[in-house]
Amino acid sequence: MKVKLKNMVCDRCKTVLKQELKQAGIDILSIELGELIVMDEASVSQSVLKEIAERNGFEVIDSNTSVLVENVKTALIKKVESLQGLNEKTSTFLSNELNVDYSVISKSFSVSTGITVEKYLIKLKVEKTKELLQMGNKTFAEIAYFLDYNSGSHLAKQFKNMTGMSMTQYRKLQKWNRRTLDRIV
DSSP states (O other): OEEEEESOOSHHHHHHHHHHHHHTTOOEEEEETTEEEESOGGGOOHHHHHHHHHHTTOEEEOSHHHHHHHHHHHHHHHHHHHTOSTTSOHHHHHHHHHTSOHHHHHHHHHHHHSSOHHHHHHHHHHHHHHHHHHHOOSOHHHHHHHTTOSOHHHHHHHHHHHHSSOHHHHHHOSSOOOOOGGGOO
């Protein structure tokens, strides 16, 4: 049985859910960001799976639109986290990754979340910028390069628009206000 899950954004999410399911005696075939495949579906209650997922901050999703939106989020989070392939056009990347026409992806995403795919990607990049600024081992130009901005000033402008402060101001903060990736939208 394949189960789609909302709010799975990192390897730690997979580890926590795997442990919980093991404790409940549920054998899993595989677990990936946003997806769980249970080995013996006859022995697993949907309500038990749902309860375990919700107790750990995840949500079982079943509508096609919700699944598509979560797949978009997962694909973009992976893309930003890996810092690879960001130069590929977002529409091309998502269409190829999800085997769905981008117009369908874009419309479903906007209707479900209230923001465009592009705006969501910018929010992800800003959160990744915050992380890289916190680590302190990259220059602004290197961060802009890694996140596939044409210039450091373009990133700086988007960062300021989204956070209300410059990257220099943010780097100097001792109390950073980062959001978890599953809470961006």
